[in-house]
Amino acid sequence: RRTSRLIVILERLVDGHNYSAIFRTCESLGVQHVWIIGPPEERFESRQSLKRAAQMERQKKFQAADVNRKSDDASVFPGSRKDRKRKRAGEAWRVDAALDAEHAAHGRGAARFLSIRDFDDVEGVLGALEDVPGCELWASDLGQAACVLEEGAPWLAEARLPDRVALVLGTEATGVSNELLNACDRRVYLPMHGFADSLNVGVAAALALSTILALLGGGGGDLVDAEWTPEPPDALRDRWARALARDDEQLEAIRRDLRAGLAPLDDLRRPDAFRGHTGRPTKLTRRAAFRKARREEGEGVAN
Numbered sequence: 137r138r139t140s141r142l143i144v145i146l147e148r149l150v151d152g153h154n155y156s157a158i159f160r161t162c163e164s165l166g167v168q169h170v171w172i173i174g175p176p177e178e179r180f181e182s183r184q185s186l187k188r189a190a191q192m193e194r195q196k197k198f199q200a201a202d203v204n205r206k207s208d209d210a211s212v213f214p215g216s217r218k219d220r221k222r223k224r225a226g227e228a229w230r231v232d233a234a235l236d237a238e239h240a241a242h243g244r245g246a247a248r249f250l251s252i253r254d255f256d257d258v259e260g261v262l263g264a265l266e267d268v269p270g271c272e273l274w275a276s277d278l279g280q281a282a283c284v285l286e287e288g289a290p291w292l293a294e295a296r297l298p299d300r301v302a303l304v305l306g307t308e309a310t311g312v313s314n315e316l317l318n319a320c321d322r323r324v325y326l327p328m329h330g331f332a333d334s335l336n337v338g339v340a341a342a343l344a345l346s347t348i349l350a351l352l353g354g355g356g357g358d359l360v361d362a363e364w365t366p367e368p369p370d371a372l373r374d375r376w377a378r379a380l381a382r383d384d385e386q387l388e389a390i391r392r393d394l395r396a397g398l399a400p401l402d403d404l405r406r407p408d409a410f411r412g413h414t415g416r417p418t419k420l421t422r423r424a425a426f427r428k429a430r431r432e433e434g435e436g437v438a439n
Contacts, residue, residue: 137166137400138166138167138168138372139166139167139168139349140168140169140300140364140365140366141299141300141301141352142167142169142300142301142302142303142345142348142349142352143167143169143170143171143268143271143300143301143302143303144158144162144167144169144170144171144302144303144305144341144345145170145171145172145173145261145302145303145304145305146158146170146171146172146173146174146305147173147174147258147304147305147306147307147312147313147316148173148174148306148307148313149174149305149307149308149337150307150308150309151308153338154308154336154337154338156246157338157339157341157342158170158305158337158338158341158342159246159247159250160246161338161341161342161345162246162250162345163246163249163250165342165345165346165349166349167250167345167349168250168251168372169250169251169253169366170250170251170252170253171252171253171254171255171261171264171302172252172253172254172255173255173256173257173258173260173261248379249376249379251366251367251372258313258315258316258319261316262319265302267364268300268302268364269299269300269363269364270298270299270300270363271298271299271300271301271302272298272300272301272302272321272322273302273304273316273319273320273321273322274301274302274303274304274320274321274322274323274324274348275303275304275306275312275316275317275320275322275323275324276303276304276305276306276311276312276323276324276325276326276340276344277311277312277317277323277324277325278311278325278333278334279317279323281323282323282324282325283322283323283324283325284324284325284326284327285324285325285326285327285344285347285348286326286327286347287347287350287351292351297351297352298321300364301348301352303324303344303345303348304316304320305337305340305341305344306337308336308337324344326340326343326344326347373394374391374394377390377391377394
């Protein structure tokens with residue numbers, strides 16, 4: 137199920153983990169359209185991976201300096217500031233590289249099924265929104281002019297909800313830019329009952345999108361729209377089929393089922409039989425067995 141009543145606009149996010157989380161949230165909630173302001177190559181980079189890349193560049197410079205070091209140059213003393221800096225740069229490749237790769241893989245996996253559009257600047261987004269009929273631009277903001285985003289809020293009794301909403305989520309550090317805030321039709325914020333005054337942008341996106349979809353009447357099922365159809369539904373379904381199929385035979389089977397008119401699957405809970413053990417050792421079990429074999433092999437060599 138997909139909806140075209142909600143567009144997500146991400147303005148210059150810098151953490152790849154947040155991109156991945158928001159892509160997966162949109163895919164799960166049926167939000168098809170995601171617009172991004174900012175360089176696309178930053179999409180799957182996290183702050184940690186960017187920091188690690190800088191450290192590795194420093195390590196290359198240190199290695200080049202060591203090659204050119206003369207015998208009478210001052211040596212790097214163990215424990216000194218320079219020595220500690222070199223050690224940190226040398227170990228940079230170990231810093232949660234696997235976690236970054238996992239987040240990027242999940243993000244790319246979800247992004248395959250979304251309609252992602254990249255923009256270089258705010259003007260491009262505002263121009264594109266003019267072509268979307270009945271759409272209001274809402275921005276996530278903590279200013280005094282923002283309206284609380286929850287069902288039953290007082291402003292909902294006075295306002296008429298639009299046919300579509302484009303929700304802007306700004307960069308992690310400073311939020312939505314003043315340029316987009318001045319252009320938006322409404323500023324909204326999430327209600328919070330603790331001492332924290334803000335949420336991670338990935339968490340905020342999930343809560344805000346769920347609430348807006350509920351206000352608009354639920355998500356999914358209204359992607360076919362005579363007024364605004366950026367990507368024809370048949371072309372979209374065929375793109376999904378190509379992303380899901382493992383080979384040509386499976387692709388043709390999926391296309392055949394689509395032509396027959398499959399009903400949406402409303403219950404995604406897995407049956408109990410599916411959760412049963414298949415007899416094949418899990419990844420963790422295989423890893424533990426491998427470590428045990430290595431230990432036993434080492435003990436045998438020592439004896």
